[in-house]
Structures are given as structure tokens and as C-alpha cells.
Amino acid sequence: MTQTFEAETPATADARVEDFADFLDTLEDNEDSDAGHAPANGNAPDPSDAEAPDGADEPGSLAGDGPAIVPPVSWGEDAAELFEQLPPELQEKVAAREAQRERAVQTATTAAAEARRNAAAEANALFADQQRLYAQHLESLAMQMAPERPDPGLLAVDPQGFYRQQAAYEGQLAQRHAMVQAAAQAEAEAQEREQITHHHEIAQDHAALAQALGEQWTDASQRQAMLTDLESVGAELGYSMALMGQANATDILALRAAAGWKAKADRYDALQAGRAEAVKAARTAPRVAKPGASPGRAERNARSRDAAWARAKAERSGDAYAAMLDQMGITL
DSSP states (O other), rough: OOOOOOOOOSSHHHHHHEEEEEEHHHHHHHHHHGGGOOOOOTOOOOOOGSSSOTTSSSSGGGGSOOOOOOOOTTSSSSHHHHHHSSOOHHHHHHHHHHHHHHHHHHHHHHHHHHHHHHHHHHHHHHHHHHHHHHHHHHHHHHHHHOOOOTTTTTTOOOHHHHHHHHHHHHHHHHHHHHHHHOOOOOOOOHHHHHEEEEEEEEHHHHHHHHHHTTTHHSSSHHHHHHHHHHHHHHHTTOOHHHHHHHOOOHHHHHHHHHHHHHHHHHHHHHHHHHHHHHHHHHSOOOOOOOOTTOOHHHHHHHHHHHHHHHHHHOOOOOHHHHHHHHHHTOOO
């Protein structure tokens, strides 16, 4: 027997969303419980005899004349049909909440995947360090193990002793060879794991630079132009090409900031140089007297000295020379 649930209309849209979620849960429970108590075919009501309400044949008719709101993609067909019968305001609230939930799930999934990649990279780096230490330990033991071949003269004196020493020698030699091979294999595994870790770091740097620089990094042509400019800045700062090739995301962002500072400094220096040239030109330019303005004392004195000097050269007399010296401020 299907139960009927009656609830008061919630006062707010958020409360209506919560009530609708509870309604869906209750509906699923009722469908599960009614599956075992279905009526016989003879007593089952014919759905075709029921009168359909006005507008029931038009899904989403309660949504008005505006554009239809698409049900959440994660919902099933039954839930989608119920969604289409909701009022527009409640549809918007439910769709927004489902979209928020989907974003949260996507964010959590991405974070979990990134955490797994980081954990794998750390495990690879740790394994590489352990394998390298193991290889170094085996190489050290192999160098310490230096078996000596038995004296061939012992064969004539003590054949059995010679063969015992020969067997021990061959066993130690095989053990030393096995150590050398194991050390080489451990070193190769360490290098392989380091390469995996390096690729992971490159991917992380690429993602960080794409997030920080956007199209300037994701576009190949713009990225190459920027790196070319940064190489010149790095050279002025003392970085070699080898170090520039090992730059990570932090180094590239730091060089880019330094390049911006350098560009500003160059513009400031150019501006200051222009101002200095303008001041120098103003100081060396001859003064031009304004029309109708009376000459100043310095100009009058200069004119008097020039006139006295011209008179002295023309007359070549003692009075003329005395007047010239007087104008120049020289007293004999």
C-alpha cells in the first residue's frame, strides 16, 4: 500500500530544494517497497482511465514561456521527468545545487589524481635514491673482494688442495661478477625512476606556467619569443646557457619579473638622459634679449669692455689703454 505524504510548502526556495531531495529519497523507498506488493492484473487500475490534468501532456509546462532548464545530467529518466514538473524557481535552485555538487566532485577528483601523481613521483624519487645507494654498496663490496688464483705449483704437491682453492677462487669470482651486475642493474633502475620524476616535474612546471602566464605560455610562438628575451636577461644576470636550460617554473617567473624591472629601468634611464640633454642645451644656448627690454648690468659692462678694447686697438694711446684696463677692473 502506497503511503501519502503531506508537507507544508517551505517558506524559502532553499528549503523547497531540501524538501524535494527528501521527496526523491522517499519516492525511491516507496517504489522498492511496492515492488513486492504489486496488485493482480485483474485488480490493477487502468492508467488510461485516469483523467490527465491540464497541461500534463506538455513536459515542463510549469516552466512558463522562458527557455527550458535542462535537468542535471547525472539524474535518471524518472528523476528528470519529475524535474520537468517543478516550478521554474525550484528548477533553477535544484540545477544550481547539482551543478555545484558536480563541480565539487570534479575538483575533488582532480585533487585526488594530482595527489596520486605527486605520491608516485615522491615514491619514484625515494626508490631511485635507495637503488643508487644499493648500487654504490655493491660496487664497494665488489672492489673489496679480490680473489687470488691458486698457485699452479701446488698441483704437483697437493692436487686435492689445489682443486679446493681453485673451486673457492671460481666461486668468489662468480660472486664478484654477480655483485657488479646487480650494481649496474640497480643504477639503471635508479636512472629510470629519476627520469620519470623529471618528466613529472616538467609537467608540473608547464601547468604552473600555463596558469600564471596563460596564452603567453600555452602558445608556442609567444612562449619561444618570451624565452628568447629571458635568455638575454639571464645572461646579463650571470646565468650560463646550461643553467638557463635547467630553469624551472619558479626561475622562469623570477626572470620574467626581472625582465619587467629591467625594461622599466631602461625607460627611466632614457627619460633621464633626454632631460639631461635638454638641460645642457638650455645652459649652452645664447641668451636672447627681449625686444624693448633694457640691458642688464652684466651686459652693459660687457659692452663697455668691448668698446674700450676697440678704442685701444684703434688709437693705441696711453689714455685708451688706461680706459680699457679700467673697464676690465685692472688697477696698475
